[in-house]
Amino acid sequence: MSEPILQIEGLVKRFGGVLATDNVSFDVAPLETHAVIGPNGAGKTTLISQLSGALRSDAGVIRFKGEPISNLPPHQRSLRGLARSFQITSVFMEMTVLQNVALAVQAHRGHSYRFWRPAAGDAELEAPALECLREVSLHERRDVRAASLSHGEKRQLEIAMALATEPDLLLLDEPMAGMGREESERMINTLKDLKGEKTMLLVEHDMDAVFALADRITVLVYGRVIASGAPDEIRNDEAVRRAYLGDEGA
Amino acid sequence: MARKASTSLIPPLGEIRFTTWFMLIVLLIFALAPVLTEITGTPFYLSVATRLIILSIAAVSLNLVLGYGGMVSFGHAAFIGLGAYAVGIPFYYDITNGFLQFGLAIVVSALFALVTGAICLRTKGVYFIMITMAFGQMVYFTFLSLNEYGADDGLSIYKLSQFPGPIDFTNKVQLYYVCFASLIVSLFIVHRLVNSRFGMAIRGAKGNEERMRAIGFNTYAYRLTCYVISGAMCGFSGALLANFTNFLSPEMIDWTRSGELMFMVIFGGTGTLFGPFLGTAVFLGFYTFLAQFTTYWQLWLGVLILISVLFVKGGINGLIDKIEGVVRKRPVSAPAATPAEAKDE
Ligand SMILES: Nc1ncnc2c1ncn2[C@@H]1O[C@H](COP(=O)(O)OP(=O)(O)OP(=O)(O)O)[C@@H](O)[C@H]1O
Ligand SMILES: [Mg+2]
Numbered sequence: 001m002s003e004p005i006l007q008i009e010g011l012v013k014r015f016g017g018v019l020a021t022d023n024v025s026f027d028v029a030p031l032e033t034h035a036v037i038g039p040n041g042a043g044k045t046t047l048i049s050q051l052s053g054a055l056r057s058d059a060g061v062i063r064f065k066g067e068p069i070s071n072l073p074p075h076q077r078s079l080r081g082l083a084r085s086f087q088i089t090s091v092f093m094e095m096t097v098l099q100n101v102a103l104a105v106q107a108h109r110g111h112s113y114r115f116w117r118p119a120a121g122d123a124e125l126e127a128p129a130l131e132c133l134r135e136v137s138l139h140e141r142r143d144v145r146a147a148s149l150s151h152g153e154k155r156q157l158e159i160a161m162a163l164a165t166e167p168d169l170l171l172l173d174e175p176m177a178g179m180g181r182e183e184s185e186r187m188i189n190t191l192k193d194l195k196g197e198k199t200m201l202l203v204e205h206d207m208d209a210v211f212a213l214a215d216r217i218t219v220l221v222y223g224r225v226i227a228s229g230a231p232d233e234i235r236n237d238e239a240v241r242r243a244y245l246g247d248e249g250a
Numbered sequence: 251m252a253r254k255a256s257t258s259l260i261p262p263l264g265e266i267r268f269t270t271w272f273m274l275i276v277l278l279i280f281a282l283a284p285v286l287t288e289i290t291g292t293p294f295y296l297s298v299a300t301r302l303i304i305l306s307i308a309a310v311s312l313n314l315v316l317g318y319g320g321m322v323s324f325g326h327a328a329f330i331g332l333g334a335y336a337v338g339i340p341f342y343y344d345i346t347n348g349f350l351q352f353g354l355a356i357v358v359s360a361l362f363a364l365v366t367g368a369i370c371l372r373t374k375g376v377y378f379i380m381i382t383m384a385f386g387q388m389v390y391f392t393f394l395s396l397n398e399y400g401a402d403d404g405l406s407i408y409k410l411s412q413f414p415g416p417i418d419f420t421n422k423v424q425l426y427y428v429c430f431a432s433l434i435v436s437l438f439i440v441h442r443l444v445n446s447r448f449g450m451a452i453r454g455a456k457g458n459e460e461r462m463r464a465i466g467f468n469t470y471a472y473r474l475t476c477y478v479i480s481g482a483m484c485g486f487s488g489a490l491l492a493n494f495t496n497f498l499s500p501e502m503i504d505w506t507r508s509g510e511l512m513f514m515v516i517f518g519g520t521g522t523l524f525g526p527f528l529g530t531a532v533f534l535g536f537y538t539f540l541a542q543f544t545t546y547w548q549l550w551l552g553v554l555i556l557i558s559v560l561f562v563k564g565g566i567n568g569l570i571d572k573i574e575g576v577v578r579k580r581p582v583s584a585p586a587a588t589p590a591e592a593k594d595e
Contacts, residue, residue, distance in 0.1 A: 091458070095457065104465040106451070
């Protein structure tokens with residue numbers, strides 16, 4: 001296997017007495033789709049936030065493209081090619097769909113100390129933004145305020161904004177959260193299109209989606225990795241069945 | 251549905267917003283104010299108009315950080331004070347060169363914004379409000395203790411800022427037009443600024459800072475830049491104010507002044523171009539007229555604030571938008587949501 005794009009070694013995060021991330025180590029290979037699953041409160045979002053820089057780790061090292069990034073602030077990690085989406089939809093509600101994505105493009109087109117020319121209508125920003133909206137089939141809603149989108153559309157917008165930063169690694173925190181059947185299917189199709197083109201670290205509860213998309217799966221329980229491997233291994237892993245899959249009454 | 255955003259400089263007449271029409275008319279009236287007050291023999295109102303315009307510039311500058319940037323600064327009167335003393339203190343030493351005084355006002359205010367902003371912007375929410383207020387009070391008490399420059403008695407300015415050529419600030423009409431032109435320029439600057447890439451970065455940081463950082467913006471640096479620009483603009487208005495009142499005292503820096511400035515911005519409509527002017531007009535209207543009839547004018551002002559916060563989102567500007575929505579039979583949304591609205595998830 002080629003050099004991993006993301007290496008996580010001994011990552012720890014404590015919230016008071018709670019060990020939300022307990023000595024987590026695993027790798028993500030280039031262009032793989034790596035799913036992280038685990039019951040509620042297992043520490044999946046915490047892990048994503050540590051990787052994106054929103055949370056500081058108490059111990060451990062994160063290497064991205066071979067370089068340690070543990071001490072970089074979120075925006076610098078983004079500029080190096082790390083993008084995240086949020087479990088709880090986090091977009092710019094009062095801006096239009098296009099503005100949301102154009103802003104993400106803008107972040108990666110040099111500095112924004114440009115005070116005079118209007119950003120609206122700037123093809124350098126809007127052309128790539130539209131491209132990303134097309135990838136998630138949201139381009140027809142470009143001039144709608146984000147606040148007026150349906151829940152499913154907001155989730156699609158989340159993905160488009162992450163894509164607009166032209167990331168080398170996508171950290172997706174439950175992209176299907178709160179979605180109905182139809183919306184989920186649309187999201188799965190979007191992710192299937194991305195699979196193989198983008199490296200993805202996918203946190204997801206929807207097991208159908210996980211087994212349909214993942215090349216490898218890491219299972220977190222109480223902040224600890226209890227198993228990591230190919231989907232078939234995970235499906236048949238005794239510890240996983242007991243701790244997690246069994247719980248679902250599958 | 252896909253209403254293309256008009257990219258040409260002048261949109262078709264039907265697309266011009268009511269607020270824009272309203273302001274064009276109001277500004278036209280103000281452009282003629284010296285003539286109108288001359289004809290009607292009410293020079294007192296020219297002085298009210300001058301004060302209104304100067305305070306509007308300060309409100310416009312506060313709106314840049316508060317309305318567009320979501321930084322609730324409770325210490326902006328400090329910049330007015332710094333700008334005013336940048337005229338007063340040089341005057342005290344017989345330096346009355348206008349370019350020097352105004353330049354000093356801008357530079358000192360910008361530096362003060364840079365240093366205090368660098369600290370304040372490390373905090374959020376209520377802490378930001380408190381710490382900006384604390385810095386404001388620090389400036390207040392500093393000037394209060396400077397006996398050399400009058401301390402709490404203040405400092406009278408017998409010789410106004412001198413400019414080469416025909417500009418003469420002792421001429422009330424000329425001073426008025428300089429202030430008026432300054433307001434127009436300030437509005438134009440803010441208009442360009444908030445629609446530029448920089449403006450989008452600022453507005454994004456207001457709406458959702460965590461997301462901004464996640465997509466790659468150093469929000470702290472952009473906010474600080476915005477704060478510095480705002481401070482410089484506010485300091486400029488202070489230099490005008492010193493020339494208008496011929497007098498300065500620490501009282502113009504007190505935190506209640508900052509509060510009034512906030513009122514003007516919020517009542518006019520935060521995050522709208524003309525809101526600060528409208529809010530200042532209402533405030534001065536109350537101050538000028540109601541104060542003649544009742545000593546409780548501030549009470550009525552309070553009632554007005556309550557009504558506007560409870561029933562009219564987006565202040566006066568929001569009210570005009572609402573009227574436009576009824577007349578044109580389609581909803582008209584303000585360009586930037588109020589802080590309360592922004593958290594609708
Ligand atoms: N900011 C915080 N402060 C204190 N405790 C926290 C904080 N964030 C998370 N936790 C705790 O850390 C643990 C892991 O939470 P986390 O949100 O990472 O779980 P998760 O796997 O994403 O859960 P879910 O599937 O519900 O999204 C939980 O016990 C949670 O209560
Ligand atoms: Mg989570």
